[in-house]
Amino acid sequence: xxxxxxxxxxxxxxxxxxxxxxxxxxxxxRYSSTIYALLLRILANAxxxxxxxxxxxxxxxxxxxxxxxxxxxxxxxxxxxxxxxxIDRLRSKKIRVExxxxxxxxxxxxxxxxDHTTGAEKAIQSQERTAVRGALAELPDPQRVALxxxxxxxxxxxxxxxxxxxxxxxxxxxMQLGMKKxxxxxxxxx
Amino acid sequence: MGHEEFxxxxxxxxxxxxxxDEASALRSHLSECIPCRRARDQYSEAATMIALSLEPVxxxxxxxxxxxxxxxxxxxxxxxxxxxxxxLALWGWREIGIRVARENDASQRAEIARLRAENMxxxxxxxxxxxxxxxxxSHDTRTIALTGQEVAPAASAKVFLEPNxxxxxxxxxxxxxxxxxxxxxxxxxxxxQPDKPVSAGTFNVSESGDTSITIDNLPVATxxxxxxxxxxxxxxxxxxxxxxxxxxxxx
Numbered sequence: 001x002x003x004x005x006x007x008x009x010x011x012x013x014x015x016x017x018x019x020x021x022x023x024x025x026x027x028x029x030r031y032s033s034t035i036y037a038l039l040l041r042i043l044a045n046a047x048x049x050x051x052x053x054x055x056x057x058x059x060x061x062x063x064x065x066x067x068x069x070x071x072x073x074x075x076x077x078x079x080x081x082x083x084x085x086x087i088d089r090l091r092s093k094k095i096r097v098e099x100x101x102x103x104x105x106x107x108x109x110x111x112x113x114x115d116h117t118t119g120a121e122k123a124i125q126s127q128e129r130t131a132v133r134g135a136l137a138e139l140p141d142p143q144r145v146a147l148x149x150x151x152x153x154x155x156x157x158x159x160x161x162x163x164x165x166x167x168x169x170x171x172x173x174x175m176q177l178g179m180k181k182x183x184x185x186x187x188x189x190x
Numbered sequence: 191m192g193h194e195e196f197x198x199x200x201x202x203x204x205x206x207x208x209x210x211d212e213a214s215a216l217r218s219h220l221s222e223c224i225p226c227r228r229a230r231d232q233y234s235e236a237a238t239m240i241a242l243s244l245e246p247v248x249x250x251x252x253x254x255x256x257x258x259x260x261x262x263x264x265x266x267x268x269x270x271x272x273x274x275x276x277x278l279a280l281w282g283w284r285e286i287g288i289r290v291a292r293e294n295d296a297s298q299r300a301e302i303a304r305l306r307a308e309n310m311x312x313x314x315x316x317x318x319x320x321x322x323x324x325x326x327x328s329h330d331t332r333t334i335a336l337t338g339q340e341v342a343p344a345a346s347a348k349v350f351l352e353p354n355x356x357x358x359x360x361x362x363x364x365x366x367x368x369x370x371x372x373x374x375x376x377x378x379x380x381x382x383q384p385d386k387p388v389s390a391g392t393f394n395v396s397e398s399g400d401t402s403i404t405i406d407n408l409p410v411a412t413x414x415x416x417x418x419x420x421x422x423x424x425x426x427x428x429x430x431x432x433x434x435x436x437x438x439x440x441x
Contacts, residue, residue: 001346010372021258024258025258027255028254028258029254032248032249032254033246033247033248033249034241034242034244034246036246036247036248036249037244037245037246037247038241038244040247041244049249050249050250050253053249053253053257054253054256054257054260057257058257058260064196064408071231071234072234072235072238073229073235073238075242076234076235076238079241079242080234080238083206083241084206087206113363129242129243129245130248132239132242132243132297133243135239136239136240142370146204148240150202150205150206151205151206151237152240153238154206155207156207156209157207157209159204160207161216172202174368175201175202175205175207176198176201176202179201179202179204179205179233179236179237180201182236182239182240183201183232183233183235183236185236185239186232186236186239187232189422
C-alpha cells in the first residue's frame, strides 16, 4: 500500500460509509487536488475535469462501503474511480483531437481557488510525490511513455504500438516490465 | 495459462491496457487464485503512483460547496421517505400486475389445453360416427330386431351387423337404468353351440333408457342364431348367471 496521507492520517472511508459528513469533507480536502490534477491531465479541459471530479466524490459518498482496505489504499481507490470515469468521458466526447490541439497549453490555477489541504498534509504529500517521481524517473523512457499513454490517454496496446510505430509485442513487454518495476519500488517503500 | 502469465496480464490490466480477452481470462482466474488476486491489487496500487507523480491542482472552491451540498440532500429524511414510499408503491403495483398476468396466462393455457382435448375427442367421435354411418348404409349390413321381454316389455333394440367388418352396432331403447353394482351384458347365441353364449360386451344404461354400443372383432361373424341381454355383476361374466332376458331376438 502506498505510504501517503491515507496511511499517515486516520482512514476516512469507513466513517464516510456511515454517513459522516465531516469525514467526507476531510476526504475531499485531502484528495481533491490530486484527483483534479489527474483529471486535468486526462481530459485537458477544466469543465470536464470539474464535472468528473464531482462525479468521483459523489461515487465515493454513495459507495464508500465498497472500499476494502485490505485490497488497497483510500487514495488508490479514489484514483481508480476518477481515472475510469475520466477515460470514459475522454472516449465518449471524443475530445482526443481537441486535446492534442491544446497540448502545451498550461492549465492555469487561479488564486481564487481554495486549497483546504493542511500544511502537514502538504508536506507529506510533497515527500511522497518526490519519491513517486523518483520511481517513475528510474524507468527507461520507452517504458514510462508506454505506461503514460495507457494510463492517461486510455490507449490500447495496439493503439500505443501504432502511435509509437513499434511492434505490439515490444509495447506489451515494455508495459509489463515498467509495471513490475513500479510494483517492486512500491513494496520497497514499506 | 500459468500464474506468471496471469501476473503479466494483471500488470497490463491495472493500467487498463489488457485486451478484452485477456481481461476476461484474468477475471475468471482471479475468482479462484488468491496469490494472483494479491498481485493484481499490488499492480493497481502501483498504477496509482503514475497519478501521484502529478503536481496537485486545487479545484475551484464552488466545486467543493456543490459536492458537499449535493451529498447532503441524499439523507434528507422526507425526500428519502417519499422516494421509498413511491418506490414501494410502484414495486407493489408492478408485482400485482405480474401476478395477475401470470394467473391469466396459466388460466388461458389450461383452457387451451382443455379445448384441445375436447376437440380431439370430438374429432374421434366424428370419425367413429362417420364410419358407423357408412356401415349402416352398406348393402351387406344385416338388421336384427330385439324385443323387450317380461322384465322390460317396453324395451327394444336394433342390431346392424356388418359381417365383412366383423362389427355390429346396437341401438337400445327404453331399457331400465342398471344398478351401479351391475352391468348389462349382450350375448351372442351361436347356431352351432346355442347352450354356450359368447359375450359381446357390457354396457350401462342411464335413466333415459337409450344407449348404443359398437362391437368390434365379433367373436362369430356368421352363424349367429340370436342375441340377448341379461343383467350381470358389474364388469360382466364369462357365462350368463341367469336367464332373465331384457331384450332378445333371432337373427
